[in-house]
Amino acid sequence: DAKTTQPTSMDCAEGRAANLPCNHSTISGNEYVYWYRQIHSQGPQYIIHGLKNNETNEMASLIITEDRKSSTLILPHATLRDTAVYYCIVSASGYALNFGKGTSLLVTP
């Protein structure tokens, strides 16, 4: 599976959009981009995934560049409860997911 690169940490003001970037320049054509988040001391929570089209659900939007070498997770109106570590994962199988260190997002009042 391709490797991903994410910033170590980010801040966002409550009520504003949080845009979390992810680089996956070696992604293959059959690999999906998955986003999970982990609130402290809990199990990770699935957010969204996509192949090449942009995706939106009740939690977030996923924007994948046309060349698929990078993506951005957008939380449209961040709340304090969105403070968590966000993992960007690339995988073809969906089985052996490689959770790196992720981005630690701090939403501030």
Next chain:
Amino acid sequence: DGGITQSPKYLFRKEGQNVTLSCEQNLNHDAMYWYRQDPGQGLRLIYYSQIVNDFQKGDIAEGYSVSREKKESFPLTVTSAQKNPTAFYLCASSEEGAWNQPQHFGDGTRLSIL
């Protein structure tokens, strides 16, 4: 409510002792997984199982063993061969065709050495 139940929440192991962590799911999922998380680190895959009576090693399987005798259960044994077992252990499951199905996680078990 459907979900994944891990027990116990906290577990202490003496040196040289094997311990078994429980993971049960009532989501009717075919695939199940075990991950290990060390402080400040991401998750690392220990074992996964795509179907009953079958399982594959992940990146850090040494010192661990699993069984999958029932669809809803995937216990993990931390053996005495695992020299640094102190960690947060997470179990997950997903539907068949994992490439397009999210993994659902339990709340984890924290294992410590006495």
